[in-house]
Amino acid sequence: MEFDPTRPKWVQIADVIRKRIESGEYPTHYLLSEVLIEQEFGVARGTVRKVTAALRDEGLIVTTHGMGSFVAKQEQ
Numbered sequence: 001m002e003f004d005p006t007r008p009k010w011v012q013i014a015d016v017i018r019k020r021i022e023s024g025e026y027p028t029h030y031l032l033s034e035v036l037i038e039q040e041f042g043v044a045r046g047t048v049r050k051v052t053a054a055l056r057d058e059g060l061i062v063t064t065h066g067m068g069s070f071v072a073k074q075e076q
Contacts, residue, residue, distance in 0.1 A: 010050035013041050021060050030071040
């Protein structure tokens with residue numbers, strides 16, 4: 001992915017993942033692996049944590065301690 005230097009990387013990554021959730025590419029209960037996000041986008045764990053925090057605040061994902069972050073059931 002080519003990042004826009006005028007926007008924070010975590011915002012751009014959150015936009016991509018949000019679109020994947022909305023399109024159904026990432027269905028309900030899909031595990032969002034921090035390691036895979038790090039690898040796909042070439043960013044540090046701290047950046048990934050900002051992404052998951054933002055998506056959690058929006059209600060798009062839920063995080064269970066010791067299990068990971070999963071796509072939440074979306075309201076129609």
